[in-house]
Amino acid sequence: MAGLAATLGSGAMTNSIGEIEFNEVLFTIGSNAPEAHPIIGNKMKAAAQRGAKLIVVDPRRTELADNAHLWLRLKPGTDNALVNGLLYLIIGNGWHDKAYIDERCEGYDDLWKVVQEYPPERVAQITGVPVEQIHAAAELYARTPKAGIFYTLGITEHTTGTANVMNLANLAMVTGHIGVENAGVNPLRGQNNVQGSCDMGALPNSLPGYPSVNDPEARARFSEAYGVLMPEKMGLRIPEMLDMAVYGKLKAMFVMGEDPALTDADANHVRKALGSLDFLVAQNLFMTETAKYADVFLPAACYAEKDGTFTNTERRVQRVRKAVEPPGECRADWEIIADLSCRLGHEMHYESAEEIFDEMRTLVPSYAGITYERIDKVGLQWPCPDVEHPGTKFLHAAGFTRGKGLLQGIEYEAPAELCSDEYPILLSTGRMLYHYNIMTRHSANLESLRPHELAQINPADAQRLDLGEGDTVRVSSRRGSITTRVTVTDVVPPGVVFMTFHYKESPVNELTNAAFDPVTKTAEFKVCAVRIEKAPESELVSAAPAV
């Protein structure tokens, strides 16, 4: 988000899901789409089976890697070195698009100054990817006109996440791959409404539609709409909230829908922060790990019990419709918020979700032309400035949102935590197909397919540790220690273990490193150093009944 916003002026997928099947090259990095975005994964696999060239950059032999024309198995956390190596070869061999760079970009000299320090031999040494593969990937990506980049949290959940994204934008800009159909730079958003919640200004630094909180024009506009002077001071980001709570400066939190105690890095620190608050409110469907610390629990309706809209990863605003009544006394989140706001002295009165949407679209220009009536059957993609506008399939066609695309040299920095004698194995984390974050554990159907964690470990490591399929291990980092079953597989390379974050019985974020990206404050979920020991099965935490 922040990376693309800085370089292009707009933090969103530049192109559309429907274009995937028409890409001639799909360059995926840090994205396991068949598990995390299954329908996009299908389209990528189907495209590859029809002859599109798939370049997969991933330490793991994922399903996409199995379908790849080129699979670059880099060491975890070395993405920037690899991208610099690609840029070196592309520019060095004249495969870049000089006219595009001259016309649409700035900062080329700054970029080249950094990139020229990354000849392929050095990059191969850092990343572990052979020189020939780097060369082949650079040539294939640069010299194919319809070549799109796709990335996910494997790029952003690092201490260098923003820099990683900026470097991918560099790659796409020097080859002229942005602002054209069937190409672009495409972050696949992890959750159903990540795009929308950012668009709606659930951010400490921007108002709905992304004006800065200290932009005088926007502040005036919102102050007038709400009848209250908008606060000017930048708000706290999540890690800062937690730190401030521990320092005693933050006294109260209101948590709608999230469960930071299970899903944020370094769970011990999160629990300490929640425990330090004077007052905590949790609004949720279930008694989450976070809600257990709350003073008040507000029971919410689930998505099938309310009306509204979600905005998907390709900026498409689509309807959510109420199918059934909420159970018991549960109420839609918007009804609870409006009721609470009145009690706080800021009056809000809405008859329907549509009424809220209509207020919002008068304040957010990119949503101005979207109405419930227009998206009844098929959603619309923002920007959609007026009710005649058909929506926007791909961004930056005429020019970048910020004017000139910003090329910036990005130095490679190693992950914050490296292996040591005491912690010799790298742990990486992510999603898998059968569960989604933590909520799906409450579905007996889905739970029946994958009732517990299965940490992936390479056969060489398993043999050294005397581990067989399904054995129990204790995994420890500098921050915590948990137990899990293992599966022995060459999906992971030697020296790397992969776990998901879905299971509270094997809560992997006890182990992860909260060291964060300096811009977004996103933690380095993807790399931390651990030690693995065989453990008796009796040490496993038993799964709570799924019901």
Next chain:
Amino acid sequence: MVELTIDGRAVSVAPGTSILEAAASVGVDIPALCYDKTLTTFGACRLCSVEIEGRANLAAACSTPVADGLVVLTESDTVVDARRTVLDLLLSDHPQDCLICEKAGDCLLQEYCYRYGVEHTSFVKGATKNFELDDDNHLIQRDQNKCILCGKCVRVCHEVQATNAVDFAGRGFESTVTTSFDHPLNKDFCRFCGQCVDLCPTGALVNKQLKGTRTWERQKVRTTCPFCGVGCNFDLNVHEGKVVGVTANYDAPVNAGSLCVKGRFHTDLIDSPDRITTPLIKRDGVFEPASWDEALDLVASRLLEIKQSDGPDAIAVLSSARCTNEENYLLQRLTRAGLNTNSIDHCART
């Protein structure tokens, strides 16, 4: 454009269009069991056979392209006779338990037998299939005895889901659609997307979530999936005020009917007994049920007290990428206009 005549109507379509699609474009419904517009054409069931004037043999409408001047008859006596024979043969080894079949009311074989008046098979002494039910998992029931070998499941698994979990095996009467080594689905490569269940024309594949309700009793409410960022649309199936399952919606712009295991099979969590259904206030370390007035008054008074004593920046709000746009918008309004702070964030700001 190609000009032809179908059942006496003049039709004009693009070259390469099949007779079946050309007929559909003017509202003529040609029956077909193995054809689906989203899949490659297969030409296996022969139910779509039509008569073309001047040609000796019937042509499969799904796989015969239009040509200028063709005169096509889709319901002539010859055609109807052929279709009755096809259905008669299909029924010869098909279990006739329509009264209790989950697919009743939604079964293409049943519908076409009704349409052409095929009451029972005339091949009474033929062999029948005798497969064991694959019922080892919670989601999909597989009864190969009801399989008519239309191959839609095979094609959707290859072409759309790109998973290749099932394929044809055997020859002649021994032909089956099955997994590698005839494993049960849950011991195979199957990813439980359930799209094969959607396309199956008979009761060979059944969505176990929907069992116990009839297709005509279920209301369908179109919505957007609450998991990952792809934004698939599907129809929630509602029966007596409860969500009983999910069926695909082929008008969906992003997924065109495809779903993954989560979108298809998650709905039992809506009625999970783990749901908290009343506001709770913690007293002496224990949550106790409270009324909405009590709970919200307590929240408002405590937040106002803290804002008064420690300033607005002593309060922070976490919003959610799981909630709707309307709710995120409203919570930022509450945070900024009601609490006077910009400290609102959510976990997906990367």
